[in-house]
Amino acid sequence: MIQNARVLKENWVPQELHHREGHLQHLSAQLKPLAHGLGAETVMITGSSGTGKTTIANYIVRQLDQEVLGIRWGYVNCISETSMSAIVYSLVRDAGRANDLRKKGTPTSTMFDRLRDLDDHFVGIVDEVDVLDDEQTIQALWEIPNVTLVLICVDEDDFFADLDSRVASRIRGATKVVLERYHHDELVDILWSRIDAALATGVVDEEAVETIADIAAGDARHAITLLRRSVRDAVEHGDETLTVDNVQPVREEAREEIHERHVDTLGTHQRHLYEIIKEAGEIRASELHRRYEVRVADPRVKSTRRKYLQSLEHYELIESTGSTRDRRYRYSEP
Structure with a gap:
């Protein structure tokens, strides 16, 4: 029955993407300057889970890599790699410039220099960008002349809600690609x-x-x-x-x-929040934060925790009810 099992895996990228042709053409047009040795504007891809955000980003950048000389690219998921150093290290590693670097202990400035010193243009796909610990990560990457960003998130409004106005003003001009659920x-x-x-x-x-x-x-x-x-x-x-x-x-x-699969991708702090909610079944927001602060040695600020909780909701790992003051969180059974 089975002739090619790889095709049945979720992360397999097909040679053709059906019913996303218009989005692909739009993306291709936005990244076309790279084919002429020029920089391209930041691209933001949004859509609910299962709409193909990551697939379409990987597809178009891999195609660009095959067709254009002088292009390198990398991918990082901010759910798993939340800190600035971890995110930039992942991108530098994909660029082939991290062989002599350590993920922990290497100055972040050194990692940024590795991207800046590339002879090639670098395209960085930053997935789940709305759960970044440090929003300055995007600004720092954006400021590197030979780096083009493809940002992926579920909800654009959630991403901009807690973003510093200086960073937001630069990112708001990004080309938007909105993916709806498939018919x-x-x-x-x-x-x-x-x-x-x-x-x-x-x-x-x-x-x-x-x-x-x-x-x-x-x-x-x-x-x-x-x-x-x-x-x-x-x-x-x-x-x-x-x-x-x-x-x-x-x-x-x-x-x-x-x-x-969603649980396996969670970073340390998202997992703590998830496990507290799962253990309780249902819990008030105030009690959730109290237990988190007791459990974690270096707790994230509440605004960052709210981003984490929103991402857990987007992937249907938890549910929430009530207003901000009276909010309750509930574990979602698979």
């Missing part, structure tokens, strides 16, 4: 594209694909995870054809996998 038929097309590349011909029932798209409700990440789980179920049972009978039993497993 049902679009998600079906995406699934068939993966199936054609990953599986033998004629081994998937059309009704199974329609069912997966229905369950995923516009979320490509959910759809691909459920497809992979369904394929595994069919293989384990020795089925020659993947049908709805392979999809229904693994629905909860797919949700749990996505939930755990």
Whole structure:
């Protein structure tokens, strides 16, 4: 049944991105100056989980890297790497200039110099930018002449809400790319594209694909995870054809996998907040902050914690109710 298992992985970047052609053309046009040895403006990609933000960013930058000489690029997720030094180190490492540097202990100024001294132009993809510990990170990267930023976040308003006005004024002029959830038929097309590349011909029932798209409700990440789980179920049972009978039993497993994948990406402080809420089941905001401050030796300021909590909500790890003063947080079951 399986001919190329890699295609069924969530982080696989296809050769063609279906139903994002207009967004790709827009992105390509904005980054076109790089092909002529010029700098390009900052780009911001927004959209809910599963709309393909990270995929489209990686796709267009990899394509640029293949077509243009003198380009280097890097990717960092601010959920996992929250501090300025960790973020810049990740980018310098991807640029191939961190072999003699240590992630901890190397002055941040040295890392910035490595990017500044590159002969090539560098494109930095900064994912989950709305949970940055230090917003000056973006300003410092923005000020390097040979660096172009592609910023990714779920909600632009959340990102700008706590941003220093001086930084915000520079970033607000970024080119915006807003990704909406996929329509049902679009998600079906995406699934068939993966199936054609990953599986033998004629081994998937059309009704199974329609069912997966229905369950995923516009979320490509959910759809691909459920497809992979369904394929595994069919293989384990020795089925020659993947049908709805392979999809229904693994629905909860797919949700749990996505939930755990999000948890695995959390940085230290996000994980502490998440675990306190999970242990309590439901907790008042004031008590959550009190327990966090007791548990953590170097607690982040409350404005940063609010960013972390918003990101946990965006990925449906927790829920919140009430106003700011009376807010309560609740653990979300997968």
